[in-house]
Amino acid sequence: MANWCLLDGxxxxxxxSNTLHVRSCGDCWSLxxxxxxxxxxxxxxxxxxxxxxxRSDDAATNTPPQPPxxxxxxxxxxxxxxxxxxxxxxxxxxxxRCRYGLRERRECVHCAQHHVLKLDQENCVLHxxxxxxxxxxxxxxxxxxxxRDTILLTHGDGTQTLYPAFEEASSTQSIKALxxxxxxxxxxxxxxxSECAFGIFRxxxxxxxxxxxxxxxxxxxxxxxxxxKAISINERITAFTVVGPRELRRSDxxxxxxxxxxxxxxWSVGAHTVPKQVPVCFLSTTSSGLQSEPRCxxxxxxxxxxxxxxxxxxxxxxxxxxxxxxxxxxxxxxxxLQLNDASCNVTGNSTHLLLVIPLSGCGTVLLExxxxxxxxxxxxxxxxxxxxxxxxxxxxxLMCKFLRSTNASEETxxxxxxxxxxxxxxxxxxxxxxxxxxxxxxAGPDSPFNATSKDHxxxxxxxxxNESSRSLHVESCQISEPHNSSAGVxxxxxxxxxxxxxxxxxxxxxxxxxxxxKLSSLPWHTAQVFVTxxxxxxxxxxxxxxxTRGCVPGTGPWTDQSALQQVRAGPVHITKQTDLGPNYAxxxxxxxxxxTVVYIVLILLKRSxxxxxxx
Numbered sequence: 001m002a003n004w005c006l007l008d009g010x011x012x013x014x015x016x017s018n019t020l021h022v023r024s025c026g027d028c029w030s031l032x033x034x035x036x037x038x039x040x041x042x043x044x045x046x047x048x049x050x051x052x053x054x055r056s057d058d059a060a061t062n063t064p065p066q067p068p069x070x071x072x073x074x075x076x077x078x079x080x081x082x083x084x085x086x087x088x089x090x091x092x093x094x095x096x097r098c099r100y101g102l103r104e105r106r107e108c109v110h111c112a113q114h115h116v117l118k119l120d121q122e123n124c125v126l127h128x129x130x131x132x133x134x135x136x137x138x139x140x141x142x143x144x145x146x147x148r149d150t151i152l153l154t155h156g157d158g159t160q161t162l163y164p165a166f167e168e169a170s171s172t173q174s175i176k177a178l179x180x181x182x183x184x185x186x187x188x189x190x191x192x193x194s195e196c197a198f199g200i201f202r203x204x205x206x207x208x209x210x211x212x213x214x215x216x217x218x219x220x221x222x223x224x225x226x227x228x229k230a231i232s233i234n235e236r237i238t239a240f241t242v243v244g245p246r247e248l249r250r251s252d253x254x255x256x257x258x259x260x261x262x263x264x265x266x267w268s269v270g271a272h273t274v275p276k277q278v279p280v281c282f283l284s285t286t287s288s289g290l291q292s293e294p295r296c297x298x299x300x301x302x303x304x305x306x307x308x309x310x311x312x313x314x315x316x317x318x319x320x321x322x323x324x325x326x327x328x329x330x331x332x333x334x335x336x337l338q339l340n341d342a343s344c345n346v347t348g349n350s351t352h353l354l355l356v357i358p359l360s361g362c363g364t365v366l367l368e369x370x371x372x373x374x375x376x377x378x379x380x381x382x383x384x385x386x387x388x389x390x391x392x393x394x395x396x397x398l399m400c401k402f403l404r405s406t407n408a409s410e411e412t413x414x415x416x417x418x419x420x421x422x423x424x425x426x427x428x429x430x431x432x433x434x435x436x437x438x439x440x441x442x443a444g445p446d447s448p449f450n451a452t453s454k455d456h457x458x459x460x461x462x463x464x465x466n467e468s469s470r471s472l473h474v475e476s477c478q479i480s481e482p483h484n485s486s487a488g489v490x491x492x493x494x495x496x497x498x499x500x501x502x503x504x505x506x507x508x509x510x511x512x513x514x515x516x517x518k519l520s521s522l523p524w525h526t527a528q529v530f531v532t533x534x535x536x537x538x539x540x541x542x543x544x545x546x547x548t549r550g551c552v553p554g555t556g557p558w559t560d561q562s563a564l565q566q567v568r569a570g571p572v573h574i575t576k577q578t579d580l581g582p583n584y585a586x587x588x589x590x591x592x593x594x595x596t597v598v599y600i601v602l603i604l605l606k607r608s609x610x611x612x613x614x615x
Contacts, residue, residue, distance in 0.1 A: 243279075
């Protein structure tokens with residue numbers, strides 16, 4: 001049963017009204033059902049209804065609830081307190097109810113209400129609470145929403161439908177649901193195990209894994225990163241199952257001290273308009289097929305429902321200028337807010353945030369499509385809870401678009417600054433090593449740099465430029481976890497070493513800087529870090545002074561340095577290594593002495609027996 005696959009697709013309906021009613025059938029259960037009746041083995045059906053009229057309570061189009069797509073679930077036969085939260089997304093504030101599909105409404109084929117599974121219809125939670133026979137159990141559920149208050153839905157042809165408040169009805173059978181959406185999945189009851197608690201045999205998901213039901217708010221062209229981490233004391237975790245959008249990227253699994261196993265998941269949002277929320281479900285699996293609890297998170301494109309409209313944003317060739325009322329960021333103080341680069345301050349007055357954000361710094365990301373250059377950044381809240389997977393929510397996504405030129409020989413509408421024209425073509429990169437002047441490693445999502453907690457991490461920052469007179473200046477560097485850059489350690493600040501175990505190492509290349517940091521000195525114990533540096537290119541030899549901000553002024557009026565840019569590299573995977581300390585040496589010497597004594601005793605015994613033989 002481990003070899004299963006997921007296929008997704010898109011079906012477009014051209015509606016002549018605001019009511020969507022779909023029924024479909026197919027053969028999707030054929031490989032999972034082992035029924036002797038061939039007709040039942042291949043049958044599959046579902047029914048979907050949604051009223052998409054304009055609501056009278058908020059004048060918005062009614063949006064149906066959205067259930068996630070779960071992987072195949074497995075539960076040991078004797079683990080009777082296993083619970084599955086269905087994690088349905090609902091954005092209207094309506095009442096949600098989950099029920100079994102009804103045959104008379106053609107909502108199911110098998111229509112089984114399994115006695116080993118109890119469905120909490122009010123909270124949409126499924127409980128495995130009775131000893132079941134080993135095998136496959138198909139769940140054909142319906143997710144329905146009802147209004148909390150009586151509302152009218154107005155359709156495109158002018159007709160209206162009245163939906164009474166849910167509290168006014170004695171049961172869901174007596175009133176009509178605003179939407180009725182199918183949710184179908186499979187649970188496999190497996191062999192018994194000696195201990196059902198997660199973490200002993202069954203994997204346990206641990207920090208920084210996102211909690212079940214977490215909502216991560218994002219804007220178009222954003223990149224979402226999160227880590228899934230699990231532990232099993234007596235089993236070997238071999239895989240992570242992740243179900244999400246097809247553009248989802250997953251790193252190789254990597255282990256920390258043979259118990260904790262992690263995987264990093266990345267999704268580039270792109271220029272999507274629908275759906276407004278995207279589910280990602282995941283779980284971990286051991287070599288014997290035992291599963292962790294499944295979790296589902298939601299990536300929500302846009303603002304949280306309670307947020308006001310976006311800030312006033314002015315896009316200039318080198319900067320974006322932001323003026324945003326503080327109500328837009330829930331009146332949080334400046335020290336609770338940050339940009340993509342946490343070292344760039346968020347400031348303003350008592351009523352508004354006022355920011356000038358460089359297009360080549362402060363974490364601004366440049367993306368491209370066929371028609372535009374797209375610069376993105378965001379203002380979001382710093383998290384004070386260390387167990388949080390990401391900051392609480394994205395408060396203000398920022399995006400500047402510039403049209404690309406239709407004539408390749410012309411300058412694009414994204415004008416390069418005069419200084420960049422002087423410096424011509426150049427780029428920056430960061431590489432890693434465990435020793436100075438050793439081979440360097442360019443880490444990436446699919447090729448992380450591996451180190452232990454006892455290593456020194458050597459960081460090489462190189463400016464690639466054909467101009468021999470140029471030199472590299474590193475303004476700042478930070479090492480941080482991928483999900484919370486606000487909690488990072490600042491290695492360099494304003495050109496100065498800023499951390500106790502950071503050292504700079506001299507090189508013969510004025511376009512290269514090498515620093516090292518002792519990984520065991522980091523204040524948090526994490527298995528994965530990234531390095532982010534703000535750098536620029538200077539038009540003269542580097543400054544002889546250890547701490548300078550920017551390049552040393554030269555003879556030109558404004559061509560002494562390039563625009564400040566940000567470069568990021570990683571991940572660096574850190575495996576915990578126990579320090580054996582001086583006791584280890586004592587034990588080693590003791591074992592050596594003991595071995596010597598035993599050897600001498602054996603020689604004496606041998607001589608005694610040899611002498612006895614000749615006598």
